[in-house]
Structures are given as structure tokens and as C-alpha cells.
Amino acid sequence: xxxxxxxxxxxxxxxxxxxxxxxxxxxxxxxxxxxxxxxxxxxxxxxxxxxxxxxxxxxxxxxxxxxxxxxxxxxxxxxxxxxxxxxxxxxxxxxxxxxxxxxxxxxxxxxxxxxxxxxxxxxxxxxxxxxxxxxxxxxxxxxxxxxxxxxxxxxxxxxxxxxxxxxxxxxxxxxxxxxxxxxxxxxxxxxxxxxxxxxxxxxxxxxxxxxxxxxxxxxxxxxxxxxxxxxxxxxxxxxxxxxxxxxxxxxxxxxxxxxxxxxxxxxxxxxxxxxxxxxxxxxxxxxxxxxxxxxxxxxxxxxxxxxxxxxxxxxxxxxxxxxxxxxxxxxxxxxxxxxxxxxxxxxxxxxxxxxxxxxxxxxxxxxxxxxxxxxxxxxxxxxxxxxxxxxxxxxxxxxxxxxxxxxxxxxxxxxxxxxxxxxxxxxxxxxxxxxxxxxxxxxxxxxxxxxxxxxxxxxxxxxxxxxxxxxxxxxxxxxxxxxxxxxxxxxxxxxxxxxxxxxxxxxxxxxxxxxxxxxxxxxxxxxxxxxxxxxxxxxxxxxxxxxxxxxxxxxxxxxxxxxxxxxxxxxxxxxxxxxxxxxxxxxxxxxxxxxxxxxxxxxxxxxxxxxxxxxxxxxxxxxxxxxxxxxxxxxxxxxxxxxxxxxxxxxxxxxxxxxxxxxxxxxxxxxxxxxxxxxxxxxxxxxxxxxxxxxxxxxxxxxxxxxxxxxxxxxxxxxxxxxxxxxxxxxxxxxxxxxxxxxxxxxxxxxxxxxx
Ligand code: GLN
Ligand code: ZN
Numbered sequence: 001x002x003x004x005x006x007x008x009x010x011x012x013x014x015x016x017x018x019x020x021x022x023x024x025x026x027x028x029x030x031x032x033x034x035x036x037x038x039x040x041x042x043x044x045x046x047x048x049x050x051x052x053x054x055x056x057x058x059x060x061x062x063x064x065x066x067x068x069x070x071x072x073x074x075x076x077x078x079x080x081x082x083x084x085x086x087x088x089x090x091x092x093x094x095x096x097x098x099x100x101x102x103x104x105x106x107x108x109x110x111x112x113x114x115x116x117x118x119x120x121x122x123x124x125x126x127x128x129x130x131x132x133x134x135x136x137x138x139x140x141x142x143x144x145x146x147x148x149x150x151x152x153x154x155x156x157x158x159x160x161x162x163x164x165x166x167x168x169x170x171x172x173x174x175x176x177x178x179x180x181x182x183x184x185x186x187x188x189x190x191x192x193x194x195x196x197x198x199x200x201x202x203x204x205x206x207x208x209x210x211x212x213x214x215x216x217x218x219x220x221x222x223x224x225x226x227x228x229x230x231x232x233x234x235x236x237x238x239x240x241x242x243x244x245x246x247x248x249x250x251x252x253x254x255x256x257x258x259x260x261x262x263x264x265x266x267x268x269x270x271x272x273x274x275x276x277x278x279x280x281x282x283x284x285x286x287x288x289x290x291x292x293x294x295x296x297x298x299x300x301x302x303x304x305x306x307x308x309x310x311x312x313x314x315x316x317x318x319x320x321x322x323x324x325x326x327x328x329x330x331x332x333x334x335x336x337x338x339x340x341x342x343x344x345x346x347x348x349x350x351x352x353x354x355x356x357x358x359x360x361x362x363x364x365x366x367x368x369x370x371x372x373x374x375x376x377x378x379x380x381x382x383x384x385x386x387x388x389x390x391x392x393x394x395x396x397x398x399x400x401x402x403x404x405x406x407x408x409x410x411x412x413x414x415x416x417x418x419x420x421x422x423x424x425x426x427x428x429x430x431x432x433x434x435x436x437x438x439x440x441x442x443x444x445x446x447x448x449x450x451x452x453x454x455x456x457x458x459x460x461x462x463x464x465x466x467x468x469x470x471x472x473x474x475x476x477x478x479x480x481x482x483x484x485x486x487x488x489x490x491x492x493x494x495x496x497x498x499x500x501x502x503x504x505x506x507x508x509x510x511x512x513x514x515x516x517x518x519x520x521x522x523x524x525x526x527x528x529x530x531x532x533x534x535x536x537x538x539x540x541x542x543x544x545x546x547x548x549x550x551x552x553x554x555x556x557x558x559x560x561x562x563x564x565x566x567x568x569x570x571x572x573x574x575x576x577x578x579x580x581x582x583x584x585x586x587x588x589x590x591x592x593x594x595x596x597x598x599x600x601x602x603x604x605x606x607x608x609x610x611x612x613x614x615x616x617x618x619x620x621x622x623x624x625x626x627x628x629x630x631x632x633x634x635x636x637x638x639x640x641x642x643x644x645x646x647x648x649x650x651x652x653x654x655x656x657x658x659x660x661x662x663x664x665x666x667x668x669x670x671x672x673x674x675x676x677x678x679x680x681x682x683x684x685x686x687x688x689x690x691x692x693x694x695x696x697x698x699x700x701x702x703x704x705x706x707x708x709x710x711x712x713x714x715x716x717x718x719x720x721x722x723x724x725x726x727x728x729x730x731x732x733x734x735x736x737x738x739x740x741x742x743x744x745x746x747x748x749x750x751x752x753x754x755x756x
Contacts, residue, residue, distance in 0.1 A: 054353060060149045070151075071117075078097065147197040199260075208611055237250070240266055286321055288359070415685070421595060432729045466483045535594075578625070698734075
């Protein structure tokens, strides 16, 4: 019985690749150093998988940035502005596309964190990165025969966008004929190198595709069939089930030997397979969750696998992961401090490899009884642990489903009531929350955490910092102040650490993009708030100024979307629980005299399901959760929300349905797109603060530039609803950038006030 891993994390157990990349980018180490660290990481991963007994071990899932960009390099699809002159693409061109260089900015990155290919009729594709075959050979020289992984040609094109100057309607799929010859070259080389299997990742098959898009798959693989002959071909899908029509297309592809499915998120897939799976083909059954950190329920998986065995036959069933393990943490072995009981419930990538193999062996009649019974015991302890279940919370959250929660007064009337109290000028100025996080500040937090400084010293230091930020904002003459969030390391972690039901890892990093990693908290139990989380700091800050001080919270949907969540209850239930905890906090802030409260929902959009049919349900409970947090406040309490994107034309009704008093959003890139959103906003009547400058860049915008921007917004929006603010928090910037930028922002607002 065979086992397979779709892909593996590349950062290393202690983020070795991150540090090697950043040191190379800073010019502190050589290309050889970077290559050496990377080769060592790959070698240890391959050895680990082969040591664990995995039969189909992937190669070419390593990347210096992301695999889509690797494919762009493989196809030589470098946009002309990078002045690439041909030959094998090296670090300089590769990283210029990823990160920009002194003269050219980077290519666009999507919110799904890959670099978007820019294609058009004029691209001269050429085989320009031999990474796939190099990695295959590298593994082979270590004695490991691997399955080289390529992003499939159709998925690659479906993830692309038309290059600048190319019409938006350019049919990207028409480029298939141009990229397939390159794929053929790659395939021929891999075959010559001795590969017996090749894996094409075609995850776009799980999306809502039109028939011409599905036909592209048929066409592509028919075209590749002769090159692929002699090779076993696996088409891998993940992140959701494959819709019925796509399933039919997929399983009818010519020249393909096996199909991989996500059986964790793919609710319908089992039925589809039962309804008809082509005989003689391999089924790669993704039963081990690649996107979460929970130990697999081995007995439950075994039951599923045994039923599949009955359909496809014993020798055609391969146990696999639901998707690449890239999306989970690397190795539990580096969590010595994690609570033992919670640890027994978890499996990171290294442990998941062992699970896959254990399942494959069990199917083959070599069940490791001790391993299975330890797993069963852990599953049972998780189900019955009092640390997981809090009946009061369960009840309160269950009562929310199907109900509606909405502030009683409409937004215009509320804004009037708030204005009487706040007495703000037109075009009120504010910021999004965080101020620069200096090295000293990080040191203070670190030392407090390590108990190297006392609580007293810590409070004193943080209060001094808040005071500095308050004084600065008063000098700048900003209208609604923030405390600057100096006590927070991260907008989710800060709350998770104070809520029950959350656990934290020391090294549970997941690559976000490039060298950036995140360490999501683990929500393992019912969520509750033992005591106020922000009231102390917010009231301290408010006591330092007569101006309104915004209370600053992270919203339930963002906390949910940026955590590893429970798999033993639906996401919405966990979200409602978090919403109730944040509601308590909102009400305590209000009681403590905070009259403006911002509840950030930075990640609301990224939680949207892949398929449109599921959007309405998600948006319904997500928006409902947000409203729950502030349904109990007085009309005179002003609720702000902030979102880190401006692209919400498609979800504008949900944004309005959040019923916030003021919405601040990112707006650095796509002014035009926002216009329609603005118009909706006018009808709605809430305050809107589209960011007037981009905080992601060190550039300091001039007063004229900002005024010009505000004027453009005023052409569409009513004066009395427009707010003036940067487009996100300032924590990654320096004071030398923030001070002049905010100074210009306030000047621009004042200038325009005189002209209105
Ligand atoms: N209040 C947070 C900050 O200012 C918001 C960050 C975000 O939107 N990502 O840092
Ligand atoms: Zn933001």
C-alpha cells in the first residue's frame, strides 16, 4: 500500500530559509550560502520522508519565494521591465520579480500570496529555469527517487493576469499552445533523468470554472500525452472538492494515471468517487489535513480508505495529504513547552508524514497497534477534555445562530448623536491604530515576557510610549487619537493570549510569502474572556488627552481567519464564541468612558470560500459576528472598523451590512474601483475613510498630493461622511517617515476645510 505527500514546508523547522534569504538580500551572505542552506533543508526533508517510509516523495516543492513565480521562471515569462536577457534565470532576475530592485518595483502579489504572472500575446516563452530537473537529480544523488511537482499548465494560466498594455479581455488560455512546448521540454528532461512519476498541481479545478476553461484541461493533457508516455502522471487537486463537471473532465483526461483529491475539505468528493472512478487509475486519497495542525483521527481515516479500496482496488489506492503540508507548522518536536495534553492532539508536517505512512501500512495489514491506540486515546481525550468544553459558552453561541443582531437606531441618526458628543471638524483626521514599533519597544515586551523586568517597569515603559504617541498626535493636531498599540506584538496574538481556548507555539511558523512567516494561535477550546484585555491601556491613554481616544480591538472574523481553528465544530460556531468575548470587551470599554471603538476586520475578505455558492453563507455569519460585538452599545458610541483592502465591490453589501459607523479601508492602488463602493457608501450614510496614503512604502506624500487625493474622493462623496487617514497601521514604518507624512495629511485636511 502506497503513501504520498503533496508537498512539504520549505522554511525549515526554525525558519532557516527565512534567515538565509534575508541575510542574502541584505548582502550579508553569498548566493552560495543561500544555496547551501536550501540544499541542506531539502536533503533533510527528503531523508525524513524516505526514512518514514513514504513511497511517493515530492521534489520541486521547495521554492525561494513561491511556486507560481518558479513556474514563471521555468517558462521564461519575465516581464520586459526586468531587462532579462535570456539564459537560465538567476537570483537577480528572480528576486527582482519577487521584490523589486532599485529601479523597478516588484510584480503584483495576490492576497493568496503568490506573484501573479503577467502575460500577453508578445511573451516569448523559453525554458529558463531547470529547477525541477535539478531538484530531481539532487534528490536522486541522495538516494531518494522523487515525484517532481509542477504547477499544471492550465492552473498557471488561470492564475495569471494580462500584462500592462494588454487588453483586460485577452484570453490567457490562448497561450496554452505557447507554454506546452516548454512543459514538453521539462517533461523530456525529467524522463531522461529517470523520473517514473510526475505530479501536476491543478488546484484551479476546484473553482467555479466555465466550460471553455474545463476544455483547456482536456486540450492541454491531450497535447502532452505523447510526451508523457512512459511516465505515470498524477493530477493533484486541493482546498475543496472538485465540482461534478470538473470531476468528469479530470477523470477523463488522457494519459493520466492518477488523481489526487482533498478529502478533508472536499465534502462531495467521496460521493463523486463512489459514483464513478475510472478503472485502472490510481486514487491519491488526501485524508491527512495539510492545512491544520490537528492529529488525524486514524480510525476514521482508515474506515474511509477501506471503503475507497473497495472502489478502486487495493493496488490503486494511495494514502496522501489533503494538500501540500506547506500550510501547516513544521515539527512538533520543537515545542517542548507546549502543554502535554494539547500536544497529544496535534500533528505538524513531520508528524503528518508519519500518519500518512501509518495509514498506508494499516491498509496493507501491518497496522501499528500501539500508534493507533495512542492516537485513539488522544482523540478521546480531546473529545472529553473539560479544557475544550465550556457549556455556558456553547449555549450562548448556539443561541445566536439564525437570529439577527443590529443596533436599534440607523447609522445616520447614530452619527448625529455621536457628533453632538464628539464635535469633530469636517474631514476628521485619525490613524488606523499602531505607531512605529521601535527596537526598544520590542525589547521591553520581550524582557517582560521573559520576566527580566517587573510588571511595574513594564507598565511604566508602555505608558511612557503611549504618552509619547498621544503628545505627538496632539502636536500634529489629529482629531481622533489612538494609543499606538505598543503593548501588542501582533493584532491576533495579543487577544488570543488573553482569551481562554487558545494555545501558542514557539515555532509553529507557516510561510506567508517570500521570507515572511506567521505563527497562528491554535484555537482548541470554547472561547471566553476571563477579564478585560484592553481597558487598562485604553483608559490610561484616554486620561492623557481631552481628545477622543479610540479603543482598538481585533474583530472575531479576523481572529478566526488568522488562527488554526478547531475541526470539531463549524467555523461559524467558533466565530460566534469569539464575537461574544469581543462584545464583553466593547461594553467594558464603553463603561470605562471610551466613546470611539475600532474593531478591525483586516481578514474578513480572505476568509471568503473559493466557490461563489458558499460566499453568502460565510458572509452572513461573518458579518453577523461583527455586529454581535457592538450591538449593545449606546448610539453615542462610535464604532469604527478597518479593512486591509479596497477590493470589495463584490462584497459591498456585506460591508454595509456590518453596520459600522465609520469604515476605514486601504485605497493605495485602486481609486477607480472604489468609486462604485463610495457611491454605495453615500447611500448608506456611514463615515468612510479611504486611506489617503500608502503606508507600505517609505515614501512621504506631500500635502498637495494628499489634498489632490481627498479632492478626488470629495467629487464622489458627501463632505460630511469623509474621514482622512492613512490606509493601514503605522507599525512597520519609522518615526522619520510617519511624522512628516501625518503632518502633511493633517495640513491637507485643514487646507480643504477652508475651501469647503
Ligand atoms: N489596528 C491595526 C494596526 O494599526 C490594524 C492592522 C491591520 O489592519 N492589519 O496595526
Ligand atoms: Zn490594515
